[in-house]
Amino acid sequence: MGLTLAEKIISRKIGRDPSPGEIVVLPIDAAMAHDGTAPLMIKSFEDMGAKRVWDKKKAIFVIDHISPSSNEGTSALHKMMRDFAKKHGITLYDVGEGICHQILPEKGYVFPGGVVVGADSHTCTHGAFAAFATGIGSTDMAAVFASGRLWFKVPESLKVNVTGKLKRNVTSKDAVIYAIGEVGADGATYKAVEFTGNTVKGMTMDSRMTMTNMAIEMGGKTGLIASDSTTKEFLKGRIDVPFIELSGDKDARYSDVLEVDATSLEPQLSCPHQVDNVKPVSEFEGKPVDQVFIGSCTNGRLEDLRIAAKILKGKRVKARTIVMPASREVMLDALREGVIEELVKAGCAVGVPGCGPCVGGHHGVPSQGEIVISTTNRNFKGRMGCADADIYLASPLTAAHSALNGMFTVPEGD
C-alpha cells in the first residue's frame, strides 16, 4: 500500500509507515506565532516555568494582524513579543514585514518534508511546499517552544483532484471556493486535503498557496501539494536544506476523492456568513458593493496585485478599494513593476504589508449594512469587525472588476 503525501512526510520523520488515527510525536522544523496568538503563548511558556526556547533558529514571531498597532492595548502586546524575542534571541518580523504565511516561505523556513506549526489556523498554507503544516493554539505552541516536539493524530487524506484548463476569468481561488462548497465547512475535519491534478501542477506557487491556504475552510488539518520544479524554483536560494520532490503515491489510500473539472468552472463567491455558502458570481451581477479588499495570506501576492493592476490600469475604481501586499518582498516587486503605481492612480488605498481588514482588528472595518467583496478566506459574521456587514469572498479578478464597476461583476478574464 502506498502513502498519501501527509503519510509520506510523517513516515520520513518517524522512520516507519504511520497509520491514520495513530498518535505520533513529531520534531518541529519551524514554529511561528503572531500578535494574535504570541502573547498567550508567552504567558503559557512562562507559567509553565520553561526557561529557554528549544531552537532559536526555528522559532519565529511575526507582527502582522494589527500592524502597525492601532491602540495602546495592542501596543503593549506587541512590546511583550519584542521583549520575549530579545530575551530569547529569536527572530521577530516586525511591523511592515508582512503576513506570517508569506514571510515563512520567503525567508526559507518552509521546505518539502518539513513539519511546520503555526499558532494560526491558516498555517495549512505552507503545505503548498509539500510540508506538513498545521495550525495549533498558543499553549500547544508554548509546548513546542519549550521542547521542539508535539503530538499529532495521523490524518486520513481527502484528495481534491483538479483537471483541465481553467477559463481565462477563473483562478485557483474560484477552484478552491468551489471545492469548499462541495466538501462543506467541516467535510475535511481532522483530514489532510491533498490537491492534485494537472491544473494544480500547472499553477504558480502564488496560485497553489491560495488553494492550500483555504484547506482549513473545509476543516482540513493541512492542505498539501506535491513538490516539483515550480516549488524548487521558488525555494532556490531561500532554503538551506536539500530540495526534494515529494508526492502522494498512486496506490495510496484516500478517505474520499473530489474530482473538479476545471474547464467547466465559473467565477465563484463564498456568500455570507459561511465560506461553504458558494454561488457563482453571475447570480449577483449588478449588485452594488461598498468596499473591496485585495490582499491577505490568500490573495495578497504579486500575481494577485498584477491581476488587479492590469484591470484597473488607467481607470478609476467606483467602490472603496483597499489593497495590502502580503509582504515587503511582494510590495517591493510590485513597486518595481509599477503595479503599486497603477493601483494608487486608480484610486486604491494601498497599505502596509500585513493582514489588514481581513480580521477586523483595525483599518478597513466596514459599516453596518455594507457589502464587501474580499479576496480573503473567511466571511463569518463579524469577521471584518462589523457583525452587520455582508462579506463575499472572491478571486482578485472578480474583486478588481467589481471595484471598477462599483458592483458585482463577472470578470472578463485578464
Next chain:
Amino acid sequence: MEVLKGRVWKFGDDISTDLIIPGKYKFKTIDFNELAKHAMEGADPKFASKVSKGGIIVAGENFGCGSSREQAPVVVKHAGVSAVVAKSFARIFYRNSFNVGLPVVECPEVVDRVKTGDIVEVSLREGKIKAGNKIYSFKPIPTFLMTILEDGGLVDHYRKRGGFVWEREPTK
C-alpha cells in the same frame, strides 16, 4: 472532574471562534476575566451575563471552527462553563480546550434531545451523559488527554510533571 452537572445552554452548528470571542477583543488584552465578559457574544450577546458557574454548552456540528485563537476555549471556561458537548468540534478548538482545561465531548446523539434550561450530567471517565431519564454514551477521551485535563490543562501539567505526557508514555 468525575461528574459534571449543569444547566444546558444550546447553540447551533458552525459556532466559529469569531462568534465565541470576536477578533477585535483578543488583540487588545490577555486579561481572561475581561475577555470572558464577551464570551459567545457573536452567537448570544447576553450569554456572559446569563450563564452561571457549571453551565454546559450543547451545540451542533463543527463547534469552534475558524481561527486558532485559544482565547475561545479560555473565555468559555472563564465565563463559568464546565464542559462543551457537541456533535463535532473543529480540530484546533478541540486541542486547545484540553490545553486550557476545558472538557469537551463529542456526543451527537444527545444534542438534539436537550434544550436550553435542561439539566445534564456528564461523566468524563465513564463516557456517559445523563439527560432526563436517558443515558447517552460517547467515545472515551484518550488517556493522555484526560491526564492533561485532570492536571488542569497543559501549563499546570508541565509544572507538575516537568515534562509532557506524550513524551513519556505511549499515547492512546
